Amino acid sequence: MTKKAANIRIIQGDWARLGQQAEQLRRTVFIDEQNVSQEEEWDGLDPDCLHFLAYSDERPIGTARLLPDGHIGRVAVLSEQRGNGIGRALMMAAIEAARHQQLKQVELAAQTHALTFYERLGFQAKGSVFLDAGIPHRHMTLSLIR
Secondary structure, X not given: OOOOOOOEEEEEEOHHHHHHHHHHHHHHHHHHHOOOOHXXXXXXXXXXXXXXXXXXXXXXXXXXXXXXXXXXXXXXXXXXHOOOOHHHHHHHHHHHHHHHOOOOEEEEEEEHHXXXXXXXXXXXXXXXXXXXXXXXXXXXXXXXXX
8 A cells, every 4th residue: 555645745946956955865865775876876967957856844855857858867765755656746747847848758767676666657668677876777768749
């Protein structure tokens, strides 16, 4: 059974506006929890992205980003908030933003343990498993053409 967190709010903005809180979330999830190196996490692309932050009762609990080419990435939800629909809300916000930008598709590199999550959102896996930051991933795409 999926729990729902109370008072979820998603905001979007640029790195100058949302970067400090997004950085803290990504540091907690990717660097501290998943042992991704700082060099791999901070790829220099953040200033070019549209960022999304999820809040619960005014506390930042999740983040994602949309690159100009339609890649969604750096989807991170605090461990104690997973299973509450936060990741889905972030993804839906990113997908809607991509539609607003009139992109034809979005794509991402999914950690293999999260494939089912993305498949439920309509993404399709492409190609074989590859390692990114030492973590198994697969490429996934979602057509935005209706």
